Amino acid sequence: MSDQQLQEKIIAALKTVQDPDLHKDIVSLGFVKNMKVEGGSVSYDVELTTPACPVKEQLKTECETKTQAIEGVTSVSVNMTAVVRSSEHSQPILTGVKNIIAVASGKGGVGKSTVATNLALALKLSGASVGLMDADIYGPSIPQMLGIPITPPKGGPDNKFFPHEKYGLKVVSAAFLTKQGQPLMLRGPMLGGIIQQFLQNVDWGELDYLVIDLPPGTGDVQLTLTQRAPLSGAVVVTTPQEVSLIDADKGVKMFQQVKVPLLGIVENMSYFVCDGCDKKHYIFKSGGGKTLAETFKIPFLAEIPIVGEVVEGGDSGTPVILSHPESPASMAYKELAGQVAAQVSINQLKEDKAESSFDLAWKG
Numbered sequence: 001m002s003d004q005q006l007q008e009k010i011i012a013a014l015k016t017v018q019d020p021d022l023h024k025d026i027v028s029l030g031f032v033k034n035m036k037v038e039g040g041s042v043s044y045d046v047e048l049t050t051p052a053c054p055v056k057e058q059l060k061t062e063c064e065t066k067t068q069a070i071e072g073v074t075s076v077s078v079n080m081t082a083v084v085r086s087s088e089h090s091q092p093i094l095t096g097v098k099n100i101i102a103v104a105s106g107k108g109g110v111g112k113s114t115v116a117t118n119l120a121l122a123l124k125l126s127g128a129s130v131g132l133m134d135a136d137i138y139g140p141s142i143p144q145m146l147g148i149p150i151t152p153p154k155g156g157p158d159n160k161f162f163p164h165e166k167y168g169l170k171v172v173s174a175a176f177l178t179k180q181g182q183p184l185m186l187r188g189p190m191l192g193g194i195i196q197q198f199l200q201n202v203d204w205g206e207l208d209y210l211v212i213d214l215p216p217g218t219g220d221v222q223l224t225l226t227q228r229a230p231l232s233g234a235v236v237v238t239t240p241q242e243v244s245l246i247d248a249d250k251g252v253k254m255f256q257q258v259k260v261p262l263l264g265i266v267e268n269m270s271y272f273v274c275d276g277c278d279k280k281h282y283i284f285k286s287g288g289g290k291t292l293a294e295t296f297k298i299p300f301l302a303e304i305p306i307v308g309e310v311v312e313g314g315d316s317g318t319p320v321i322l323s324h325p326e327s328p329a330s331m332a333y334k335e336l337a338g339q340v341a342a343q344v345s346i347n348q349l350k351e352d353k354a355e356s357s358f359d360l361a362w363k364g
């Protein structure tokens with residue numbers, strides 16, 4: 001068999017490898033690149049849409065197995081890569097930022113900032129370039145969680161300023177715009193101004209993902225940001241208790257009203273794992289987040305356990321995902337990052353499809 005014939009057989013085999021999130025085969029998705037077939041020796045890249053892909057290892061194994069099974073193949077090397085695609089931007093702001101993910105909650109204190117911080121770090125650890133914007137103007141807590149001193153950001157050209165950097169993340173916080181320990185007191189028009197600064201005056205450079213920690217609730221800041229920033233989607237954090245679920249419901253409705261795609265729901269402090277038995281104890285109530293997601297027909301992204309290390313991590317400036325990478329909470333944050341990144345890619349594919357059906361309609 002010639003190299004050419006063998007290559008054709010391999011491509012045919014790879015057409016049976018489905019991306020379970022995108023519901024298409026990896027050849028049609030254009031993921032298979034740089035294939036080299038020499039004698040029986042085969043190598044190729046599989047270029048995913050996110051390095052945080054939750055099924056990366058599964059896809060790699062399937063590609064290897066299916067290629068290896070073809071007669072004439074003596075060795076196979078599959079190289080998994082990723083290039084994050086950019087969500088559609090209608091507004092010409094934040095142009096170097098490919099995807100913007102807002103983390104929101106209906107109620108305060110449900111662990112939104114902790115989720116935003118660990119989500120951003122999990123995406124970073126997967127190999128993506130990531131920024132974190134602390135837009136909680138009234139109670140910024142990201143600098144504390146990341147151990148960043150409250151100092152004014154460095155200015156660059158064109159009135160722009162640069163984010164601080166910590167653990168490989170680019171970080172901007174409302175806290176950097178105030179004197180240490182002083183509350184930021186804003187009235188309506190000033191509020192719009194500060195958000196404008198956040199969106200237009202920060203030089204983020206090139207980012208695959210920008211995670212925004214919104215203030216709790218559905219007030220002015222959330223509305224202004226969701227309308228002015230070209231969001232790829234929103235993640236709503238809730239705890240299992242009824243009071244939080246009711247408010248999360250309002251949060252979801254707000255995003256629906258402003259037509260921001262919902263990436264899904266995260267249930268925080270879902271269960272407790274005790275040292276003794278390794279069992280999941282649902283100490284509050286179970287299944288509330290999942291039910292909420294089902295009601296709105298949006299994805300349920302992850303359940304995060306209640307763990308002492310999370311509090312310790314938030315207070316000490318070294319988030320749990322870095323201090324205890326193997327803890328159940330860290331594993332859950334990684335799972336969350338994979339699901340969020342997958343949802344962003346799924347939405348992009350829908351955009352692509354909408355575009356191509358438009359093209360077809362246009363071409364008649």
Ligand SMILES: Nc1ncnc2c1ncn2[C@@H]1O[C@H](COP(=O)(O)OP(=O)(O)OP(=O)(O)O)[C@@H](O)[C@H]1O
Pocket residue numbers: 105107108109110111112113114115136139141215216268269304305306307308310311312314315329
């Ligand atoms: N999974 C968890 N396990 C244990 N403690 C947690 C967990 N998630 C968050 N916490 C703790 O709960 C407290 C509140 O979390 P966090 O500040 O992230 O909430 P928030 O929703 O951002 O609050 P706010 O509405 O004030 O902005 C913090 O002390 C944090 O360490």
Ligand SMILES: [Mg+2]
Pocket residue numbers: 112113114136139141
């Ligand atoms: Mg917060």
